[in-house]
Amino acid sequence: MRAIVAIASTTVGEAIRRKVLLIILLIGLLFLSIAPGLGGLSPRQETTVLTSMMLGILQLTSAVIAIVLTVYLIPTEIERRTIYTILSKPVQRWQFLVGKYVGAILALGLMMLLMSGVLLLTYYLLQRDVSRLGEIAKAPLFYFVQMSLLAAVAVFFSTFVSPLVNFFLSGGLYFIGSMLNTIYDTFANSPTTNPAVKAVASVINVIVPNFANYNIQNPIINPGQQIQNPTAYALFTTAYGVFYILILLIGAILIFDKREV
Amino acid sequence: MKKRSVLLAALAALFLVQAGLHAFAIYPRWKRDYAPKTAGQSATGLDPAQFLFALVGFKEFIAGILWVRADSFFEQGNYDAVLPLIRLVTWLDPHQIDVYATGMWHIGYNFTDTEQRSDRRYIPVALAFGAEGARNNPNTYELFFETGWMWYHKIDDNYENAVRWWEEAMKRKDMPPARKNLLSPAYQRNGQIQEALNLYYKLYDEAVERAKKDNAFGNLQIRDTIERNIDTMLVRMVQRGWIAQQKGYYDQGQYDTKPPFDVGFSVRATVEEPAVIRFQGTWNVLPVGTRIRVVLKDKNMPNDQPAGMIWDQGSAVDLEVPVGLTFMQEQLFVRNRRFDKRVDMSNDRTMYPFKAENYVLEFYYNPRSAPPHIQDKFGYNGEGMTDKNFLNTEVRPGQRVVFARLELTRDQILRRGRWMDEVPFVQTSNYVAPNVRQEKSDVIIVPGILAN
Incomplete structure (x- = not known):
């Protein structure tokens, strides 16, 4: 456990020092700050557009950070040969992998926390409405689980593909996973869809990591929708995220164990 | 080797758990509470x-x-x-x-x-x-x-x-x-x-x-x-x-709606040029404010309703309208007890494609749509209005409306075949040509001119 904590804390330090991540973070913060100026695009719905825009920026920036942070996690260590130094100590490969992953999501969490703070502060300064802050703050929490899942996907791929391929592979899977529910819904509800295609869609729907489950911004952007038991939904989606992250990490460990470094 | 087997077994178990969790606990809730509430999920046309x-x-x-x-x-x-x-x-x-x-x-x-x-x-x-x-x-x-x-x-x-x-x-x-x-x-x-x-x-x-x-x-x-x-x-x-x-004492009193007034509706539709129809007719009501609806449409069109169509055709939004259907609706404004309106459809063949062989012309007047000063005579429900020939209580059940129906063929409307030289027209049997002056009351006397 101490090994995992040590590796994780080192990874957090490295992530914070990485200029590329800081630039992405700064761009995200900049966009969050200028987003209120775009609320006027819809004269009667400034709040709707503002909330949508800011949550969108937060989600997109977090996704880019999650991918960029994790695709280099293992390959850089191998390329720089620093992995030999680590693995020559009493550290097992799985501990190294888990430590790296935990460090990455901690760094990601810090960055998301900063962005969420700016988001909530901007919203408060513009709307002077404390009552909705709690509701809006739910979205970043869901996004954090979503990004942790995305980071796990990138860590899994980083054990056997190059960073560039991993970037597009993880990004593509995030893109598909984000619209999985909508696509599945379209197939499942269309009377013209072939039953075989429906069956394939159902299988894909439960195999591919489903990022769409965390896109809960609709009722936040458009208040007034009645949500039945949001706590149960939060628990189920968090459990789903944890299970899928475990699947990906176990898969990564199995591959990384066999890999020559 | 044993560790690897345990991990593989855990992998399989976790996979089944996540699949069940998503399919039975998350997806139905997401669909109910968090899915975008759009009518169509299709992304057609989206960049x-x-x-x-x-x-x-x-x-x-x-x-x-x-x-x-x-x-x-x-x-x-x-x-x-x-x-x-x-x-x-x-x-x-x-x-x-x-x-x-x-x-x-x-x-x-x-x-x-x-x-x-x-x-x-x-x-x-x-x-x-x-x-x-x-x-x-x-x-x-x-x-x-x-x-x-x-x-x-x-x-x-x-x-x-x-x-x-x-x-x-x-x-x-x-x-x-x-x-x-x-x-x-x-x-x-x-x-x-x-x-x-x-x-x-x-x-x-x-x-x-x-x-x-x-x-x-x-x-x-x-x-x-x-x-x-x-x-x-x-x-x-x-x-x-x-x-x-x-x-229950309407029969016993004198009200503005009594006796019912005969509007004396008559009409003639003349195809003056291809897809150009002139409507002339009579309406025996002097005060200004009467507009008689005329509809030209395919005979036997789907979703037909007298003097219109069944407007409410379901809740699905389909921007593709039936392009082969011809449906024209116009108001005939009455002045001095007559109307005379030329409707030119020749420049808009997309709207009026005239693909069907046969067409109906429907003339419709509903006192419920009339302005209040006319309703003061005709009543809320047309009880103060009648027409010897065209009073109708069936096209709008429970309402007294004036309704007349004539027919034209595509050849007549487009002046094809024998109608190239012969001017087609259809009219109600009681139609009186506007140039035949029936009564002195048709002449509007302007006092200033009379004095000269």
Whole structure:
């Protein structure tokens, strides 16, 4: 456990020092700050557009950070040969992998926390409405689980593909996973869809990591929708995220164990 | 090796657990509570970049940009380009109430021919669009009101639908008081006179309370307007004999609606040029304000209804209207007891394709749609109106309307075959040519000229 904590804390330090991540973070913060100026695009719905825009920026920036942070996690260590130094100590490969992953999501969490703070502060300064802050703050929490899942996907791929391929592979899977529910819904509800295609869609729907489950911004952007038991939904989606992250990490460990470094 | 087997077994178990969790616990909840509430899930016509943005949470932002673009098309009068943008914006953000309201108005009103007649084939689409907007925004009165307005003002018939939508709008707390008043005339046009009066009383009580709390000019004005409306309505209910009808002594008294007045409707339709029809006829009512509806449409068209069509054709928004259908609706304005109107459809063959072999011309007058000064004679329900030849109580069950039907063929309308040289016309058997002066009363005597 101490090994995992040590590796994780080192990874957090490295992530914070990485200029590329800081630039992405700064761009995200900049966009969050200028987003209120775009609320006027819809004269009667400034709040709707503002909330949508800011949550969108937060989600997109977090996704880019999650991918960029994790695709280099293992390959850089191998390329720089620093992995030999680590693995020559009493550290097992799985501990190294888990430590790296935990460090990455901690760094990601810090960055998301900063962005969420700016988001909530901007919203408060513009709307002077404390009552909705709690509701809006739910979205970043869901996004954090979503990004942790995305980071796990990138860590899994980083054990056997190059960073560039991993970037597009993880990004593509995030893109598909984000619209999985909508696509599945379209197939499942269309009377013209072939039953075989429906069956394939159902299988894909439960195999591919489903990022769409965390896109809960609709009722936040458009208040007034009645949500039945949001706590149960939060628990189920968090459990789903944890299970899928475990699947990906176990898969990564199995591959990384066999890999020559 | 053992460790590897344990991990593989754990992997399989976790996989099954996540699949079950997603399929049975998460997805049904997501669909119910968190899925975007769009009417159609299809992304047809969506640019991939817009789609990507939409998926990662920028739906409302993109919708805003597109609406600004649509607005510039409006300014240029490029209505065709606006339609897909409206669809796209409402797909991305189904809570854009303004877009639904404007889009509905645009679809229902703005596709016109060169003589500014709107393309009524789009009205079912506009109604479906309004219904979709109301479904997606059930907490505000606006789209219920707008859909009701489409029935009340544009369709100007089948008033039960205007009443139905406005009653729904009234259930929403955000409906402004001034707009609530409109339900009363809708009740009157639907023959629900008692309901119309009751509503005025209810709104008056509310207006008095509002004015007591805040004597702002607007509140006082609304209160006074309702008060005047109640006064006028009570007088009209008496003079039109409505109260007597309810009490059962209508036969015994003299009311403005007695005896029923014969409007003496007659018409002749002459195809003067290909797709150009002149309507001439008589209407024995001197006061200005009568507009007789004329409809030219395919014989045996689907969703047919006398003097119109079944406007409410379902809740699915399909922007593709039946392009092969010809449907023209115009108002014949009566002056000095006659009407004479030339309808030119020759420049708009997209709107009037004339693909069918046979067509019907329908003439329709519903006293419920008449202005109040004419209703003072004809009554709320046409009890003060009759027509020796064309009084009809079947095309609108329970209502007294004037309805006549004539037929034309495509060859006649397009002046083909034997009709190239011969001028086709159809007329009612009682038609009297306008140049044959029947009575002295047809001559308008202007005192100034007479003095000279």
